[in-house]
Amino acid sequence: MTPAAATAAARAEGERLLAGFAAAGALRVEAPVLLPAATLLDLWGEDIRARAFLTRDPVQGEMVLRPDFTVPVVEAHMAAGAEPARYCYLGEVFRAQERPSARPREFLQAGFELFARDDPAEADAEVFALFAGLLDGLGLQPVTGDIGILMAAVRGLTTTAARKAALLRHVWRPRRFRRLLDRFAGRAPAPPERAALVARLAGADPRALIAAAGPLVGLRGEDEIRDRIALLVADAGAPPIAAPEAACLYDLLGLAAPATAALAHLRGITPLMPAIAPAVDRFAARLAALARRGIDPATLPFEASHGRSTLEYYDGFVFGFHAADPALAAVASGGRYDALTAVLGGGRSIPAVGAVIRPALVAALREGRA
Amino acid sequence: MTLRLGVPSKGRLMEETFVWFAARGVLLARRGAGRDYAGAVEGAGGVDLVLLAAAEIPRELGRGRIHLGVTGSDLVEEALPDRRAAVAALAPLGFGHADLVIAVPAAWVDVETLDDLDAAAAAFRAAHGHRLRIATKYHRLVREFLRSRDIADYQLVDSQGATEGTVRNATAEAIADITTTGATLRANHLRPLEDGLVHASQATLYAARRAEWGPGETAAFAALATGLGLEGRPPPGFGGA
Numbered sequence: 001m002t003p004a005a006a007t008a009a010a011r012a013e014g015e016r017l018l019a020g021f022a023a024a025g026a027l028r029v030e031a032p033v034l035l036p037a038a039t040l041l042d043l044w045g046e047d048i049r050a051r052a053f054l055t056r057d058p059v060q061g062e063m064v065l066r067p068d069f070t071v072p073v074v075e076a077h078m079a080a081g082a083e084p085a086r087y088c089y090l091g092e093v094f095r096a097q098e099r100p101s102a103r104p105r106e107f108l109q110a111g112f113e114l115f116a117r118d119d120p121a122e123a124d125a126e127v128f129a130l131f132a133g134l135l136d137g138l139g140l141q142p143v144t145g146d147i148g149i150l151m152a153a154v155r156g157l158t159t160t161a162a163r164k165a166a167l168l169r170h171v172w173r174p175r176r177f178r179r180l181l182d183r184f185a186g187r188a189p190a191p192p193e194r195a196a197l198v199a200r201l202a203g204a205d206p207r208a209l210i211a212a213a214g215p216l217v218g219l220r221g222e223d224e225i226r227d228r229i230a231l232l233v234a235d236a237g238a239p240p241i242a243a244p245e246a247a248c249l250y251d252l253l254g255l256a257a258p259a260t261a262a263l264a265h266l267r268g269i270t271p272l273m274p275a276i277a278p279a280v281d282r283f284a285a286r287l288a289a290l291a292r293r294g295i296d297p298a299t300l301p302f303e304a305s306h307g308r309s310t311l312e313y314y315d316g317f318v319f320g321f322h323a324a325d326p327a328l329a330a331v332a333s334g335g336r337y338d339a340l341t342a343v344l345g346g347g348r349s350i351p352a353v354g355a356v357i358r359p360a361l362v363a364a365l366r367e368g369r370a
Numbered sequence: 371m372t373l374r375l376g377v378p379s380k381g382r383l384m385e386e387t388f389v390w391f392a393a394r395g396v397l398l399a400r401r402g403a404g405r406d407y408a409g410a411v412e413g414a415g416g417v418d419l420v421l422l423a424a425a426e427i428p429r430e431l432g433r434g435r436i437h438l439g440v441t442g443s444d445l446v447e448e449a450l451p452d453r454r455a456a457v458a459a460l461a462p463l464g465f466g467h468a469d470l471v472i473a474v475p476a477a478w479v480d481v482e483t484l485d486d487l488d489a490a491a492a493a494f495r496a497a498h499g500h501r502l503r504i505a506t507k508y509h510r511l512v513r514e515f516l517r518s519r520d521i522a523d524y525q526l527v528d529s530q531g532a533t534e535g536t537v538r539n540a541t542a543e544a545i546a547d548i549t550t551t552g553a554t555l556r557a558n559h560l561r562p563l564e565d566g567l568v569h570a571s572q573a574t575l576y577a578a579r580r581a582e583w584g585p586g587e588t589a590a591f592a593a594l595a596t597g598l599g600l601e602g603r604p605p606p607g608f609g610g611a
Contacts, residue, residue, distance in 0.1 A: 046513045100452040176520035214476035214559045218537040228480040
């Protein structure tokens with residue numbers, strides 16, 4: 001197949017998917033290809049610089065070639081949308097590849113976003129079932145997860161607010177999360193340089209230490225340094241997270257099972273981590289809603305850590321659909337991103353769930369090319 | 371065809387490169403008057419000397435427009451994302467040592483490691499409403515380094531010169547820059563993080579895998595390699611190197 005024919009096939013597949021989204025009540029929207037970079041950079045920092053094509057306008061400053069539709073669609077909805085709202089879109093997105101890679105720099109994305117205040121379980125199930133239906137027959141493997149359960153478990157830990165905040169901040173960086181948890185749970189000692197630092201800071205007058213180290217340059221103030229010294233010293237004296245509680249969290253991080261079995265397991269550990277009860281109830285409600293839509297939770301794969309190594313974005317239900325070839329990008333992926341709408345809404349927020357499909361991969365799979 | 375050898379066109383890097391080759395019986399020289407960037411080679415047949423700005427040598431190597439090149443490994447690592455496919459490092463030359471380090475104000479007595487920097491960045495962002503800025507010209511190397519260590523809440527800001535001054539001028543909170551003795555950092559009240567060594571650079575002789583390696587170039591390379599004491603290095607054009 002020529003590149004032109006492949007592009008035409010991807011576009012035709014994209015239009016078929018959009019017709020499916022429209023039939024589900026979605027309003028088709030457009031977004032500029034060239035977006036101001038400031039919002040995306042503030043949200044994702046260097047991760048977006050590594051993944052997106054950035055360019056510069058002499059007047060507007062840094063601009064980015066649309067890496068994703070979610071941010072412009074959320075911004076448009078927050079500015080003018082009625083509720084509840086369903087949107088769909090089809091267009092090119094652009095992703096830089098830092099390393100030599102066969103993955104495309106430019107590809108079509110078809111997406112669906114649902115903004116609704118009532119019944120998040122129903123909204124989650126609606127989006128998942130819609131995608132499962134549109135992708136039916138392609139032999140894809142679904143996977144689901146729920147970052148909300150993990151976050152609830154961290155919030156419920158019996159430890160200092162600073163430790164909980166540090167863990168929550170690194171939910172999306174699993175290695176660092178694990179290192180922090182090992183340390184907070186007493187499974188790994190504090191690094192020796194940290195112990196030496198705390199020993200130096202603990203007995204001394206912070207102002208004198210700072211003054212002796214040199215004139216303070218830059219925006220980070222002496223008060224900020226003193227605050228962190230206090231935190232470091234307090235943290236060194238904080239007791240480890242109790243072993244049974246920590247064991248539950250480790251167990252949760254590794255939980256991978258069919259959804260019904262995962263729910264039974266979570267119900268089993270909820271008495272040990274009562275803080276996850278509301279999130280587990282939401283999980284149960286979602287599974288019931290999925291079952292009503294013909295998705296069998298007894299066979300639906302669930303991984304508690306799914307979605308943690310993507311951009312910092314989702315904070316609840318997450319899902320993906322993958323082809324057999326592990327070298328291929330996910331054919332579809334999505335999830336709930338309530339917190340993101342609060343960041344973009346400037347004080348307002350709306351519960352939101354959405355997902356995207358790569359029509360080129362769908363077309364290739366249909367034609368046996370992938 | 372001749373083998374094109376790219377060498378820095380001025381300064382200590384050029385002089386030390388000439389000394390390194392001369393010590394191995396290959397005399398490199400700039401030809402003619404000072405502004406003429408052509409060069410001459412004695413003691414090795416079939417080799418053309420091409421004098422280039424050190425910062426241009428990685429690109430020329432990457433495109434295969436020169437067969438061999440001498441430049442700082444920091445410049446190659448930064449400029450060539452596909453370094454392993456583009457070039458083979460034939461020999462570290464033992465000079466031009468410089469460390470690319472992440473440095474913070476010396477008065478940050480609470481920040482000694484990357485873990486500390488990560489925690490300080492979180493608090494800084496909450497207090498100031500923007501990410502902790504790290505000024506550098508080595509964007510790719512520094513970003514990969516910080517991402518590989520799961521640092522969050524920072525951003526890189528571009529600084530093509532006088533990077534050590536950016537903190538004092540409040541256009542950055544920290545820097546990532548090349549240092550040899552640390553004197554410039556100290557003069558600007560900055561201190562490297564204990565585990566903030568991004569790359570230990572030195573002048574290095576590279577071969578370009580994408581250059582044209584015909585029989586003439588390969589023969590010239592074999593003779594030059596013998597003279598330079600690089601025997602045992604497979605010819606760069608023929609895979610596997």
